[in-house]
Amino acid sequence: MTVLNKTGQKVFLTDYTWKELSELPEKKELKFLLPLGATEEHGYHLPLGSDTLQASKVAQMAAQRVPGVIVMPEISYGSCVDTMNFCGTIHISGTTLGSLVTDIAESLYRHGFRKLVIFNGHGGNKGVADTGLREALHNLTPPGKEFAPDFDIYLLNAYERPGQQISPLVEGKDWGHACEIETSVMLVLAPEAVDMKQAVEEYMPGDSYTVWRVRDMKTVSQSGVHGAANLATPKKGKQVLELLVSDLVSLLERI
Numbered sequence: 001m002t003v004l005n006k007t008g009q010k011v012f013l014t015d016y017t018w019k020e021l022s023e024l025p026e027k028k029e030l031k032f033l034l035p036l037g038a039t040e041e042h043g044y045h046l047p048l049g050s051d052t053l054q055a056s057k058v059a060q061m062a063a064q065r066v067p068g069v070i071v072m073p074e075i076s077y078g079s080c081v082d083t084m085n086f087c088g089t090i091h092i093s094g095t096t097l098g099s100l101v102t103d104i105a106e107s108l109y110r111h112g113f114r115k116l117v118i119f120n121g122h123g124g125n126k127g128v129a130d131t132g133l134r135e136a137l138h139n140l141t142p143p144g145k146e147f148a149p150d151f152d153i154y155l156l157n158a159y160e161r162p163g164q165q166i167s168p169l170v171e172g173k174d175w176g177h178a179c180e181i182e183t184s185v186m187l188v189l190a191p192e193a194v195d196m197k198q199a200v201e202e203y204m205p206g207d208s209y210t211v212w213r214v215r216d217m218k219t220v221s222q223s224g225v226h227g228a229a230n231l232a233t234p235k236k237g238k239q240v241l242e243l244l245v246s247d248l249v250s251l252l253e254r255i
């Protein structure tokens with residue numbers, strides 16, 4: 001079924017024909033939203049696609065609230081070096097991911113679109129996506145000219161800005177990966193995909209939701225969880241989801 005926003009406009013890029021898209025008024029004002037996820041271990045209880053699903057759903061919910069937002073097909077693979085030794089994690093190199101982001105940004109620009117927001121649901125993608133966008137700006141800038149001044153591009157990391165409001169909701173000792181918070185959100189977005197009987201409490205020594213030690217997580221974790229996934233509830237999930245969606249909405253309304 002075609003998803004529409006509150007003004008009746010299609011939400012997903014892939015639902016448009018090229019002609020419909022090219023004839024939309026004020027092309028330069030349209031805001032393109034690219035969800036960035038991962039295919040990565042999320043403990044014994046959450047599916048490998050958890051980051052992709054969260055980024056895509058939050059993007060869709062935000063786009064339905066703000067007119068003039070078009071959601072692009074998500075990138076379902078990410079930079080996952082530190083969880084690579086858990087079965088099923090798919091890692092793509094920084095070069096590959098950065099190139100994908102750069103190519104997508106450049107394609108939008110060449111069609112006359114001037115606003116792009118990458119909404120990132122996976123911690124390992126942060127620096128790579130940021131670099132990819134900078135490369136795009138650099139490539140689109142004629143020699144000696146100002147840095148593509150008419151292209152507004154943003155990288156928003158899903159859990160970064162709302163983090164301070166989320167932390168008081170946490171009952172476990174910490175949160176950060178496949179944890180109480182992510183599991184709660186998944187209980188709202190895809191309850192059938194969560195196996196709470198398998199949800200454990202485990203912490204990776206030295207990590208915290210604000211500071212992450214880069215290493216092979218398999219050497220310090222049995223389950224691949226950092227947090228108290230067993231304390232997840234749909235009630236917390238609804239609160240966190242609203243924080244994530246409103247954070248993205250506030251950016252989309254501002255640009």
Ligand SMILES: [Zn+2]
Binds near residue numbers: 042051122177178182
């Ligand atoms: Zn995750």
